[in-house]
Amino acid sequence: MKHVIVGAGPSGVIAAETLRKVDPTSSIIMIGDEPEPPYSRMALPYYLIDKINEEGTYLRKSSSHFGSKDIDVIRDRVTTIDPKNKSLNLEQHDAINYDKLLIATGSHPITPPIEGMDLPGIHSCWTLEDGRNIVNKARPGSNVVLMGAGFIGCIILESLALRKVNLTVIEMGDRMVPRMMDQTAGNMIKSWCQEKGVSVHTSTRVDAIEKGSGESLKVKLDNGEVLDADLVISATGVAANIQFLDGSGLETDEGVLVNDRLQSNITDIYAAGDVCQGKDFSTGEYSVQAIQPTAADHGRIAAMNMAGKDTVHQGCVNMNVLDTMGLISSSYGLWMGIDGGESAKLCDNDRYRYLSLSFEDDVMVGAQAVGLTQHVGVLRGLIQSKLNLGKWKDHLIKDPTRIMEAYLANTQAIGHNAGVM
Template identity: 30%
Template sequence: MRYVIIGASAAGCQAAETLRRYAPGDSITLISDEFRPLYSRPLLTYLLSGEVSPDRIWLKEKDYFNRWGFTPLLGEAVVRVAPQSREVYLASKKAIPYDRLLIASGARPRLPGVPGEDLEGVYTLRNLADWQRLEAGLEGVRAVAVVGAGAVGLKAADALARRGLQVTLLARGAQPLSRVLDATAASMLMQAVGAMGIDLQRYSWPVAIRGEGGKIKSLALNHDRELPVQAALFSVGVTANVEFLEGTGLDDPGGIVVDGSLRSADPHIYAAGDCVQPHHLLTGEQWPYHIWPAAVDQGRVAGANLAGAGLRYRGLLPQNSLSLRGLKIISGGLGPHDAEDCQVMTELDERRGRYRRLVYREGRLVGLTLVGDTENAGIYMQIMAQQLPVQDLAADCRGPDFHPGLLWG
């Protein structure tokens, strides 16, 4: 059997390793447009701040492919997949035949589509090449804008502020992490951002990027404002890397649609990671949500199913973990805008900077926010992931001795 995997990051490598255990003697080819084995993308902002050195981000050794018996095709871009002939075509003109194919091609940052995005000094941060380009471009920069106040934008703003730069963080709405945090948690986060010396500007968005001599000089913002900067880092979302699937019926820009086994509409093609639209564990809806643990979990299931194991992917449980200097925030499950029909219990300790929000529906925990004290986050996540029945949250959850283990029914 000839297995081909497009992508060698979290989902692709996990799938390949799982598949090897099921198919010890079969051919497994990994195709990647990068030149090194797996590295930790979540550590890129720590590279940017200088908290982590480049040699600390690698998750696999240089002999990784040989040790596992994989055939690596590194630095190779996929340009087309032909399901009829079961071949993958590369930019180098090679054609790679397959019996079963896994697409784990990930996603790429998108820009908002405003004039001036091609100017020097406009950056994104998704892969190692992005970091290298940004690192080189920051020389001589004094003021930088970070556009987008999601988790990556917040971490990048913190990293740039640690370097002594004047950082402006632009949030389109009333708060950072608007899909994840309620007003109380967001207020605590915004206080922390201000204490870092970061200028958070809410309801702010660029309508154009203005330059001089081919280089950025300012952002033209809504409400007829202008922000002088020498660099702008955009963190406004991603687009699934599926353009090479054009003509196959699988190239949904929101991500490849898969069933519970992570198989696509083509029975010989599976997909996992940031390029897919898996279903939400709690709602059952298609939910393109890009987090490292989900990519690993999907890679495990897809890798096994390539070999015919028949595993079911239970669904994606949204999770966020943010650590900004002294502030820790962990959230999971349903966000504040999805909990209209739920019971919500909160506890705020302003003196110690702690906040807990638990969301309860039909005898189960379906949402969580922890600010400050995040020690028991893993227990809460397991309760949600396993959809365990719990006790009434009104009992004891505000008490000083409360422990999430008390939620078990």
């Protein structure tokens, strides 16, 4: 059996390792188009602040890791796939045949349709190469404009601030991380960042970017303001890398369409990670999640199915965690709540603390937290196990901080009915 994986991010790597475990005699090829060994984009913010060097971003630390598992890593770019002949065409290498194929090509940063986005001095923060460019240009005192305060924007915000640049953030939504947190939380994060010296403009758009004096840029905002910038970082969203699949017969929408085995419409072709429009645990619908835990789950489940071990994907809970200059926030599932569902809220604006739990009947379906670092994962446990909370829902509405107790009371043998004394 010959497995070919296109993409060498977390999904591709975990798929390759899983295949090696469950299909020991198979041949495994993983193709990535970046020059470095497989690395994690999640680690780039920590590279930007010199907490780690480039090697620190690598997904696997031992240089012999893939060789020792007999996983053949090829550096090249796949140009087209030919499902009829079960083969791939590459830019530099000869065509490769496959028995089972995994599309794990991830996503790319989108460029907003704004005049001047092609000028030098405007970067994304997506690859190690982007990271190197930013490290060179984001020097103490330089003027940096960050476009987008979504998840990725916010994750690099802290790194830029720590590099002591003069930072201005422009977000067109009415709050920070509008797709991850509600008004209360998004505005709490905004005022925290402003208190720390970052200028944050929400409900604001960049109209155009023009050349300024020397190498500097002028960023024109829709409120008439013009900002001088030595560096502009664009973090306005990502889109799945599916262009190379055009004409292949593979069905795509936002990403590659798959069933609950992560199998595409073409037998023997699977998809995983940011490029995969997989099942969402909370909605039951198929959507692109583009987060690390989902990439890891997809990689493992797709590999199981490729190896002939029938494994159903139950759907991934959408989840995010963010550290904006020391304020830690997280959100899960249907954090915005559902129609007719109850919620439990605790809010302390002065201390930057917020906890909001959403229920459907007596089951937790979503949550968001600001300033919570202890036991936060149990929110996932409560949501994904669809635990019937019974009277504990009322306890949580009175005091939302008792999430661990709610979980333990319903899963552990405690109390007088434990029957083990």
